[in-house]
Amino acid sequence: MRFIWVLMVAGMAGEAAIPGSLTGQSMAVDTGSSSVLTPRDSALHVLNRLAYGPRPGEVERIAKAGVQDWIRTQLASDRPDDRALARAEPRYAILDMNPRELAARYVEEQRERKREKEKKETEDQPRMEGPPPEGRRLAGELQQLAVIRGTAADFQLREVMVDFWTNHFNVNLQKGLDRALVPAYIEHTIRPNSLGRFEDLLLATARSPAMLFYLDNAESVAPGAEPPSRRRFMRFPPPERKNQPKGINENYARELLELHTLGVDGGYTQQDVINVARILTGWGIARANQIGEFEFHDWAHDEGEKVVLDVRFPAGHGMDEGVRLLKLLANHPATMHHVSRKLCARFVSDEPPDGCVDDAVAAWERTHGEIRQVLLAIFQSPEFWAPAAKRSKIKTPLEFMLSAMRAIGAEPDTTPRVAQAIARLGQPLYLQASPAGYPESQDEWVNSGALLQRMNLAVALAGGSMPGTMVDLDRLTPVTPDYRRLLDAIDQTLFAGTMSPRTREAISNEVKDEVDPQRGRALAVGLALGSPEFQRQ
Amino acid sequence: MDVTRRVFLRAGGLALCSFGLDPLFLNRAAYARRAPVIGRSGQPILICLFQRGAVDGLNMIVPHGDALYYRERPRIAVPRQAVVDLNGYFGFHPSLAALKPWWDNGSLGVMHAVGSPDGSRSHFDAQDYMETGTPGRKSTPDGWLNRYCSHQREHHETPFRSVAFGPELPRILSGRAPSLAIADLHAFGIRAGNRPASDKITRAFEAMYEGAQTGLLATSAQEGFEAVRMLKSVDPTRYSPENGADYPRSPLGRTLLQIAQLIKADLGLEIAFADVGGWDTHVNQGAGDGQLANRLRDLSQALVALATDLGERMADVVVLTMSEFGRTVRENGSAGTDHGHATAMLVLGGPVQGGKVLGRWPGLDPANRFEGRDLAVTTDFRDLFGEILDRHLGGTELSGVFPDHELSPARFPGVIKG
Numbered sequence: 001m002r003f004i005w006v007l008m009v010a011g012m013a014g015e016a017a018i019p020g021s022l023t024g025q026s027m028a029v030d031t032g033s034s035s036v037l038t039p040r041d042s043a044l045h046v047l048n049r050l051a052y053g054p055r056p057g058e059v060e061r062i063a064k065a066g067v068q069d070w071i072r073t074q075l076a077s078d079r080p081d082d083r084a085l086a087r088a089e090p091r092y093a094i095l096d097m098n099p100r101e102l103a104a105r106y107v108e109e110q111r112e113r114k115r116e117k118e119k120k121e122t123e124d125q126p127r128m129e130g131p132p133p134e135g136r137r138l139a140g141e142l143q144q145l146a147v148i149r150g151t152a153a154d155f156q157l158r159e160v161m162v163d164f165w166t167n168h169f170n171v172n173l174q175k176g177l178d179r180a181l182v183p184a185y186i187e188h189t190i191r192p193n194s195l196g197r198f199e200d201l202l203l204a205t206a207r208s209p210a211m212l213f214y215l216d217n218a219e220s221v222a223p224g225a226e227p228p229s230r231r232r233f234m235r236f237p238p239p240e241r242k243n244q245p246k247g248i249n250e251n252y253a254r255e256l257l258e259l260h261t262l263g264v265d266g267g268y269t270q271q272d273v274i275n276v277a278r279i280l281t282g283w284g285i286a287r288a289n290q291i292g293e294f295e296f297h298d299w300a301h302d303e304g305e306k307v308v309l310d311v312r313f314p315a316g317h318g319m320d321e322g323v324r325l326l327k328l329l330a331n332h333p334a335t336m337h338h339v340s341r342k343l344c345a346r347f348v349s350d351e352p353p354d355g356c357v358d359d360a361v362a363a364w365e366r367t368h369g370e371i372r373q374v375l376l377a378i379f380q381s382p383e384f385w386a387p388a389a390k391r392s393k394i395k396t397p398l399e400f401m402l403s404a405m406r407a408i409g410a411e412p413d414t415t416p417r418v419a420q421a422i423a424r425l426g427q428p429l430y431l432q433a434s435p436a437g438y439p440e441s442q443d444e445w446v447n448s449g450a451l452l453q454r455m456n457l458a459v460a461l462a463g464g465s466m467p468g469t470m471v472d473l474d475r476l477t478p479v480t481p482d483y484r485r486l487l488d489a490i491d492q493t494l495f496a497g498t499m500s501p502r503t504r505e506a507i508s509n510e511v512k513d514e515v516d517p518q519r520g521r522a523l524a525v526g527l528a529l530g531s532p533e534f535q536r537q
Numbered sequence: 538m539d540v541t542r543r544v545f546l547r548a549g550g551l552a553l554c555s556f557g558l559d560p561l562f563l564n565r566a567a568y569a570r571r572a573p574v575i576g577r578s579g580q581p582i583l584i585c586l587f588q589r590g591a592v593d594g595l596n597m598i599v600p601h602g603d604a605l606y607y608r609e610r611p612r613i614a615v616p617r618q619a620v621v622d623l624n625g626y627f628g629f630h631p632s633l634a635a636l637k638p639w640w641d642n643g644s645l646g647v648m649h650a651v652g653s654p655d656g657s658r659s660h661f662d663a664q665d666y667m668e669t670g671t672p673g674r675k676s677t678p679d680g681w682l683n684r685y686c687s688h689q690r691e692h693h694e695t696p697f698r699s700v701a702f703g704p705e706l707p708r709i710l711s712g713r714a715p716s717l718a719i720a721d722l723h724a725f726g727i728r729a730g731n732r733p734a735s736d737k738i739t740r741a742f743e744a745m746y747e748g749a750q751t752g753l754l755a756t757s758a759q760e761g762f763e764a765v766r767m768l769k770s771v772d773p774t775r776y777s778p779e780n781g782a783d784y785p786r787s788p789l790g791r792t793l794l795q796i797a798q799l800i801k802a803d804l805g806l807e808i809a810f811a812d813v814g815g816w817d818t819h820v821n822q823g824a825g826d827g828q829l830a831n832r833l834r835d836l837s838q839a840l841v842a843l844a845t846d847l848g849e850r851m852a853d854v855v856v857l858t859m860s861e862f863g864r865t866v867r868e869n870g871s872a873g874t875d876h877g878h879a880t881a882m883l884v885l886g887g888p889v890q891g892g893k894v895l896g897r898w899p900g901l902d903p904a905n906r907f908e909g910r911d912l913a914v915t916t917d918f919r920d921l922f923g924e925i926l927d928r929h930l931g932g933t934e935l936s937g938v939f940p941d942h943e944l945s946p947a948r949f950p951g952v953i954k955g
Contacts (some may be wrong), residue, residue, distance in 0.1 A: 001840045101866070127870045174659050174661070175659075255675065259676060426706060433708065447706070447715055447717070448717060448760040448761030449706075449718045449755055451758050452726060452765070456729075459727075506742075507741060509741065510740070525736075527738070527745070535754055536754075
């Protein structure tokens with residue numbers, strides 16, 4: 001393992017040192033080159049990457065208390081309950097609903113909708129697309145919950161990792177039954193496993209109804225397999241399904257190899273895809289009474305022999321061979337590399353240097369895929385701390401919105417307005433159609449329309465006119481007629497003193513003649529949130 | 538997966554000979570500040586309308602010459618006397634009657650039995666495949682119209698080259714090439730209550746993003762402000778359609794009006810895209826009247842308004858409708874249709890070899906149907922789209938647009954005049 005040299009050098013690399021703010025173990029990190037990050041730089045850097053940006057005063061606090069300590073507390077497995085979260089969460093009814101309840105609601109709603117539709121057809125109205133109102137309300141609640149958690153949680157790294165894995169194991173809230181299954185997917189599949197062992201997470205997603213439905217594995221059966229004869233003595237026998245599946249469906253098998261584990265260049269063949277699909281036949285979703293829960297269907301399982309990645313899976317096995325396969329995939333070298341690289345792309349750089357990827361893979365090997373240890377290796381790699389890494393990434397729309405709210409101490413309310421704003425920026429939560437999830441690289445997020453939209457949102461948010469948010473700029477800085485002091489305060493809180501002269505000048509030019517200091521403050525903050533440096537992390 | 542950064546592609550031909558970062562950025566920045574000299578007539582334009590939900594091609598373009606059509610659809614077949622006959626066998630749904638003059642003058646063609654080689658009946662998957670242009674492959678990150686723009690660099694650099702109307706960039710236009718998503722042309726830009734406040738804020742942001750800044754943020758922002766400026770100079774708030782064109786007051790009508798505005802503004806538009814919803818007619822879809830008839834009437838009225846408004850400019854324009862799949866030949870238990878396979882697409886515009894139903898008609902005989910139930914696909918949608926890119930837009934770098942599919946003029950359905 002490589003160690004980080006931690007030392008304090010004030011005033012180097014052109015960074016303004018703030019006397020008095022550095023005490024005790026406050027340290028800068030030497031990356032082996034002449035450039036050095038000050039403690040405040042380091043604090044801002046980790047808050048930008050391991051969290052959704054700093055809240056007012058947080059850079060100071062963490063720089064003082066020690067950046068490494070803060071990282072350790074974010075990674076600690078015995079963290080106390082997140083009190084901020086505990087205060088914010090109970091407002092969400094969706095957390096109390098179990099998957100069966102939601103699925104039953106969904107099915108009932110579909111029936112109701114059909115009845116409504118039949119009634120309405122004579123009235124000749126064009127049909128509305130999209131989910132019905134109740135479904136839309138719940139979808140909005142689920143999206144907004146992610147916003148609340150990302151803004152309020154003290155345990156920020158968990159929220160970042162929940163987002164990372166939700167995206168890595170993407171599902172789509174808009175695809176049929178997934179409307180009812182995604183809430184449980186987030187709560188019970190992703191969240192509890194987001195900092196555990198990758199193998200457990202992979203297994204959990206493989207048996208999650210949301211994934212089984214989204215990637216059609218629930219439709220995949222051994223060729224010629226027939227469900228057992230209808231149970232006659234049931235009071236409500238399940239209706240004969242219109243399109244009874246007749247063979248394997250390769251969809252999940254392919255994405256499992258290509259996206260979830262080995263990666264597109266992971267060395268598997270088309271025959272491997274087919275055999276993975278055969279091994280996973282029978283991994284399905286319960287219907288009727290147990291709707292919404294995982295169920296293994298013996299009758300649908302292909303019991304023949306299979307070979308995947310040159311490993312033999314002998315004939316005569318059932319669900320156990322799927323578990324064996326998933327464990328094999330979870331710790332395959334190609335998987336370690338593919339997933340580690342993706343983590344480094346999230347935390348270090350869009351095109352991550354080999355060094356941090358190698359460190360992550362080494363930690364994975366050593367710990368059999370303990371996500372905490374893999375992350376720690378990344379956070380300790382010199383590449384993570386390289387001055388070149390600082391602000392080298394563009395925020396995604398989610399990161400932009402959450403960091404803007406955190407930066408000025410704004411609080412989202414329970415309406416899905418903020419989630420809708422994030423959707424307008426191009427990242428509707430849980431609604432990415434492609435199983436590849438949302439991209440991480442800046443090329444995909446920066447376009448002129450979206451940037452203008454970010455600027456509009458920045459100005460509206462700071463001006464208190466963005467619906468769904470409560471803003472009190474006093475948390476950031478008091479009203480002052482002195483625009484220089486105002487700019488200093490914004491620079492320190494939002495950028496740890498690294499605002500570019502160009503941005504400072506542009507803001508100064510607009511606010512220095514503002515007669516109403518209240519308005520001047522809102523304008524200055526809005527412009528700062530829309531500035532190029534605030535788009536970066 | 539992405540090796541080339543978008544910004545290289547944007548820098549045009551220069552990217553071919555230089556891979557140094559800064560010169561390209563600087564070049565790009567310099568370019569963005571030059572006054573746009575784009576307005577030239579003769580710029581070919583493609584307008585794509587996606588009928589989301591799967592339009593019933595058989596009731597849109599009715600095979601009224603086939604008795605099987607009437608036998609399979611006792612409640613929803615369009616009565617023979619109501620069909621607008623086209624060639625003795627096919628006819629328009631009566632709601633499309635207003636489009637007949639364009640058929641007669643040869644600028645409206647119909648592509649029938651077109652669709653995806655993939656058999657999926659999921660809206661979700663099939664829309665995705667039609668937008669990525671890679672049927673059967675779900676992990677494709679970008680759309681084929683965007684790949685066209687990425688590969689085909691022989692085009693004036695303008696933020697308005699490809700524009701999607703709607704709040705988000707649809708899959709078909711996402712990717713490395715710059716594309717604008719415009720929810721409302723009139724509201725595009727910095728909005729802060731009143732004009733002076735907006736101008737003030739715009740000025741501040743422009744100053745921040747301009748000049749010494751290099752990189753994607755700077756170039757994109759400059760493009761955005763350029764777009765705003767270009768739009769301001771044409772004042773989209775003041776527009777009156779020409780030639781007595783009467784756009785329906787529907788979302789589609791409003792969108793097509795804005796597209797016409799953009800075209801006339803000569804801002805370098807090459808590709809416009811919009812969604813049209815409401816085609817998933819599982820229940821009581823109607824025959825000559827009813828639900829589907831209303832949707833089709835809106836479509837034809839909007840198209841007629843656009844073509845009328847654009848007048849002579851239609852010589853450079855092709856409008857293409859597309860839909861993820863068609864619907865079952867046989868009506869279902871609730872007088873609607875379920876998800877099927879092949880459908881029909883309309884192609885309208887001066888360059889169109891119109892007045893014909895193109896493609897090979899597989900017939901409705903159950904023996905010739907896809908999986909025994911749906912209209913079979915005889916034209917791969919990529920051949921239709923590819924022909925339009927090739928012969929209408931004049932694309933020369935098309936090999937990467939449909940990566941799994943080799944475009945060959947021999948397979949082009951012949952929708953564009955030779």
